[in-house]
Amino acid sequence: xxxxxxxxxxxxxxxxxxxxxxxxxxxxxxxxxxxxxxxxxxxxxxxxxxxxxxxxxxxxxxxxxxxxxxxxxxxxxxxxxxxxxxxxxxxxxxxxxxxxxxxxxxxxxxxxxxxxxxxxxxxxxxxxxxxxxxxxxxxxxxxxxxxxxxxxxxxxxxxxxxxxxxxxxxxxxxxxxxxxxxxxxxxxxxxxxxxxxxxxxxxxxxxxxxxxxxxxxxxxxxxxxxxxxxxxxxxxxxxxxxxxxxxxxxxxxxxxxxxxxxxxxxxxxxxxxxxxxxxxxxxxxxxxxxxxxxxxxxxxxxxxxxxxxxxxxxxxxxxxxxxxxxxxxxxxxxxxxxxxxxxxxxxxxxxxxxxxxxxxxxxxxxxxxxxx
Amino acid sequence: xxxxxxxxxxxxxxxxxxxxxxxxxxxxxxxxxxxxxxxxxxxxxxxxxxxxxxxxxxxxxxxxxxxxxxxxxxxxxxxxxxxxxxxxxxxxxxxxxxxxxxxxxxxxxxxxxxxxxxxxxxxxxxxxxxxxxxxxxxxxxxxxxxxxxxxxxxxxxxxxxxxxxxxxxxxxxxxxxxxxxxxxxxxxxxxxxxxxxxxxxxxxxxxxxxxxxxxxxxxxxxxxxxxxxxxxxxxxxxxxxxxxxxxxxxxxxxxxxxxxxxxxxxxxxxxxxxxxxxxxxxxxxxxxxxxxxxxxxxxxxxxxxxxxxxxxxxxxxxxxxxxxxxxxxxxxxxxxxxxxxxxxxxxxxxxxxxxxxxxxxxxxxxxxxxxxxxxxxxxxxxxxxxxxxxxxxxxxxxxxxxxxxxxxxxxxxxxxxxxxxxxxxxxxxxxxxxxxxxxxxxxxxxxxxxxxxxxxxxxxxxxxxxxxxxxxxxxxxxxxxxxxxxxxxxxxxxxxxxxxxxxxxxxxxxxxxxxxxxxxxxxxxxxxxxxxxxxxxx
Numbered sequence: 001x002x003x004x005x006x007x008x009x010x011x012x013x014x015x016x017x018x019x020x021x022x023x024x025x026x027x028x029x030x031x032x033x034x035x036x037x038x039x040x041x042x043x044x045x046x047x048x049x050x051x052x053x054x055x056x057x058x059x060x061x062x063x064x065x066x067x068x069x070x071x072x073x074x075x076x077x078x079x080x081x082x083x084x085x086x087x088x089x090x091x092x093x094x095x096x097x098x099x100x101x102x103x104x105x106x107x108x109x110x111x112x113x114x115x116x117x118x119x120x121x122x123x124x125x126x127x128x129x130x131x132x133x134x135x136x137x138x139x140x141x142x143x144x145x146x147x148x149x150x151x152x153x154x155x156x157x158x159x160x161x162x163x164x165x166x167x168x169x170x171x172x173x174x175x176x177x178x179x180x181x182x183x184x185x186x187x188x189x190x191x192x193x194x195x196x197x198x199x200x201x202x203x204x205x206x207x208x209x210x211x212x213x214x215x216x217x218x219x220x221x222x223x224x225x226x227x228x229x230x231x232x233x234x235x236x237x238x239x240x241x242x243x244x245x246x247x248x249x250x251x252x253x254x255x256x257x258x259x260x261x262x263x264x265x266x267x268x269x270x271x272x273x274x275x276x277x278x279x280x281x282x283x284x285x286x287x288x289x290x291x292x293x294x295x296x297x298x299x300x301x302x303x304x305x306x307x308x309x310x311x312x313x314x315x316x317x318x319x320x321x322x323x324x325x326x327x328x329x330x331x332x333x334x335x336x337x338x339x340x341x342x343x344x345x346x347x348x349x350x351x352x353x354x355x356x357x358x359x360x361x362x363x364x365x366x367x368x369x370x371x372x
Numbered sequence: 373x374x375x376x377x378x379x380x381x382x383x384x385x386x387x388x389x390x391x392x393x394x395x396x397x398x399x400x401x402x403x404x405x406x407x408x409x410x411x412x413x414x415x416x417x418x419x420x421x422x423x424x425x426x427x428x429x430x431x432x433x434x435x436x437x438x439x440x441x442x443x444x445x446x447x448x449x450x451x452x453x454x455x456x457x458x459x460x461x462x463x464x465x466x467x468x469x470x471x472x473x474x475x476x477x478x479x480x481x482x483x484x485x486x487x488x489x490x491x492x493x494x495x496x497x498x499x500x501x502x503x504x505x506x507x508x509x510x511x512x513x514x515x516x517x518x519x520x521x522x523x524x525x526x527x528x529x530x531x532x533x534x535x536x537x538x539x540x541x542x543x544x545x546x547x548x549x550x551x552x553x554x555x556x557x558x559x560x561x562x563x564x565x566x567x568x569x570x571x572x573x574x575x576x577x578x579x580x581x582x583x584x585x586x587x588x589x590x591x592x593x594x595x596x597x598x599x600x601x602x603x604x605x606x607x608x609x610x611x612x613x614x615x616x617x618x619x620x621x622x623x624x625x626x627x628x629x630x631x632x633x634x635x636x637x638x639x640x641x642x643x644x645x646x647x648x649x650x651x652x653x654x655x656x657x658x659x660x661x662x663x664x665x666x667x668x669x670x671x672x673x674x675x676x677x678x679x680x681x682x683x684x685x686x687x688x689x690x691x692x693x694x695x696x697x698x699x700x701x702x703x704x705x706x707x708x709x710x711x712x713x714x715x716x717x718x719x720x721x722x723x724x725x726x727x728x729x730x731x732x733x734x735x736x737x738x739x740x741x742x743x744x745x746x747x748x749x750x751x752x753x754x755x756x757x758x759x760x761x762x763x764x765x766x767x768x769x770x771x772x773x774x775x776x777x778x779x780x781x782x783x784x785x786x787x788x789x790x791x792x793x794x795x796x797x798x799x800x801x802x803x804x805x806x807x808x809x810x811x812x813x814x815x816x817x818x819x820x821x822x823x824x825x826x827x828x829x830x831x832x833x834x835x836x837x838x839x840x841x842x843x844x845x846x847x848x849x850x851x852x853x854x855x856x857x858x859x860x861x862x863x864x865x866x867x868x869x870x871x872x873x874x875x876x877x878x879x880x881x882x883x884x885x886x887x888x889x890x891x892x893x894x895x896x897x898x899x900x901x902x903x904x905x906x907x908x909x910x
């Protein structure tokens with residue numbers, strides 16, 4: 001499963017990939033993935049766990065015979081989700097951000113869905129046999145741990161921080177690295193701050209619920225004045241209930257559109273950062289080799305020069321793949337953000353209009369009730 | 373969309389001395405509509421035919437304000453009499469009348485003096501049992517009215533007296549500084565020298581007024597609205613000259629509380645008649661009120677609690693033929709607890725909304741930053757627009773938090789304290805009863821003493837004994853009248869209070885709903901403005 005033949009093509013339509021269901025058994029989440037076969041109208045449905053996704057990602061990393069593999073911006077896989085109990089919620093929020101919220105893992109499933117779609121539409125990755133198998137094999141890839149990827153998650157060791165700021169030889173890439181640094185930081189921040197807003201909205205909904213319930217305790221039928229007062233309290237309770245539902249809806253809209261979008265953007269910027277870092281590391285390797293070659297003793301020089309040429313070739317392949325990837329990424333991310341922003345605005349607008357309508361009805365009803 | 377920040381009581385001048393103004397609300401454009409909408413009536417639908425989604429005018433909303441200096445009378449100053457149901461709720465027509473209890477001479481709730489006072493809550497329960505009780509003295513000014521006459525009065529002048537508290541100004545410096553407030557009255561009542569007049573008062577003056585009213589025999593049994601609470605922390609900040617939003621908020625909160633306090637006072641038929649109240653409104657310089665420490669806030673409550681403890685310890689119970697008083701007191705106590713709980717819930721709501729303001733502001737900044745590093749120009753522009761939208765929403769949340777607070781939280785807090793004042797009345801009645809009991813006991817002793825003297829045949833001391841008896845007989849009958857009077861007053865006051873409370877709450881809920889609706893409409897506009905920006909991204 002590690003060798004990817006250049007002729008392999010994905011047998012399902014990338015746009016049809018959906019995660020339709022998720023079930024939880026103890027600590028393990030199982031996702032149902034459906035897609036449409038390309039050459040027939042048949043649908044395929046498979047069941048996968050997070051381990052399977054992780055295996056897929058590793059398979060991408062460890063492909064052989066893909067020139068300039070390191071220049072690919074790999075679609076980011078969300079962190080592993082684990083069931084939320086109160087003790088783990090803070091941790092989950094920290095690790096998963098928006099994806100931890102929402103009902104029944106909806107956002108998380110959406111994120112996994114994007115991941116698969118991005119992989120399936122990627123010019124190189126779609127040819128990876130592992131992807132086709134992942135999407136169509138009824139058997140799960142199992143706990144196979146093939147070759148470990150040639151690179152793991154970017155760790156922030158001090159030495160690597162130093163490497164990250166290594167000056168580039170190419171303006172295009174230097175600019176891109178600068179831009180990426182800024183965007184990655186800003187989008188991460190924006191995502192976190194939106195998450196704060198959503199948490200506060202949820203708290204507000206709870207407070208409204210509490211208030212609304214307390215108002216019910218004011219019901220007292222002792223005499224006419226008490227009855228009148230009770231009616232007023234119950235009416236207020238209804239209103240506060242409406243306020244509560246509004247907050248819930250607003251929070252859920254934020255979550256499922258802009259929140260998801262910012263989260264995706266932020267993780268993609270990280271993915272780009274990793275790619276750029278890999279290239280920078282290769283650059284540093286090349287420069288180091290060049291220096292060694294210059295200093296090499298004559299009897300070793302030929303070997304070194306051959307080695308240097310190989311590294312040069314690798315580097316230039318990576319750079320050219322990277323360039324294409326960057327251009328592709330720049331084009332698509334704007335579209336992705338655009339559609340999230342529009343979706344968000346439309347949903348919030350609808351919710352706001354509905355809510356205004358509801359308040360208006362309450363107001364009319366209230367005034368009518370008392371305008372005797 | 374420029375949201376102008378105006379104080380709820382209209383004077384923009386206020387912003388001068390207080391730093392940032394925390395206000396509820398409306399835009400400039402809404403104010404004209406509001407000025408006319410002083411009456412919270414059901415036909416306030418001057419939507420002016422505009423579509424709520426595109427129209428420039430939104431519905432008039434919350435605590436209205438007058439933008440011009442001249443007119444400072446807010447909606448709240450004008451109590452609207454709703455068409456009151458003349459029910460006899462609460463006055464059970466009972467029947468076993470012990471002469472000493474059940475003193476239900478029915479004093480109507482409509483005191484019509486020749487001066488044509490203003491009726492606030494129209495006459496309720498005028499048809500109470502008019503049992504004849506000996507020795508009761510009817511106040512000369514009280515006349516029992518027929519339903520028709522009462523209704524006729526109601527339809528008369530609605531706004532006989534409006535009062536507003538505005539323009540807080542800091543006088544002096546350092547720790548001796550204090551806030552002075554403008555108290556403006558507008559009235560058609562002949563008992564005042566002018567139709568409109570203004571005085572300046574400081575906080576201790578308001579407390580002093582409360583002190584005077586609580587001590588009056590003529591107001592025994594009346595529910596005296598409690599004065600607003602003292603706050604050492606709040607005032608110190610102001611004195612020290614801290615010009616930040618929290619001290620501005622404090623001043624506004626206090627100003628609004630003082631206004632509500634005065635409005636409740638003048639809404640009370642008996643209190644309005646009181647010379648001290650009139651003096652407070654009219655007189656240019658008031659002598660400094662002293663000893664107001666004990667009478668505000670915690671001090672007052674302590675007094676009330678002490679009194680009720682003392683009363684509870686007494687094993688004397690009023691021998692009542694119906695348990696109206698007992699059960700009503702229980703109701704009042706229960707309700708006080710409920711309202712406290714509600715107040716805590718609203719408080720939490722207000723705090724969370726403020727949290728939402730700040731997290732929205734922070735998010736807005738982060739989006740602005742994202743927009744500034746974004747190279748795609750359309751996306752960058754959209755993100756900047758988004759940051760602005762979020763800023764506007766922060767303002768909306770802020771306004772709504774103020775509505776939550778001033779409309780709901782303060783209402784609940786006021787009523788918790790008012791219910792405390794109601795309990796006070798019950799206690800006053802209890803004390804009057806005790807005084808009557810003690811006098812009766814003393815009278816009995818005097819009679820026994822006389823009998824002993826007769827038996828012992830000591831004629832020289834007999835005259836003294838007879839004098840004593842006469843003295844105590846007249847005291848007993850005076851105290852009986854007092855008790856009847858206070859019983860009647862308390863009953864009447866409680867009914868009036870309950871009606872007022874229901875009406876007050878209704879009014880406030882309408883206001884609250886209007887504020888919610890107003891905010892919501894604004895929000896819709898924000899989103900509508902942003903949508904084309906989002907779609908323009910290419």
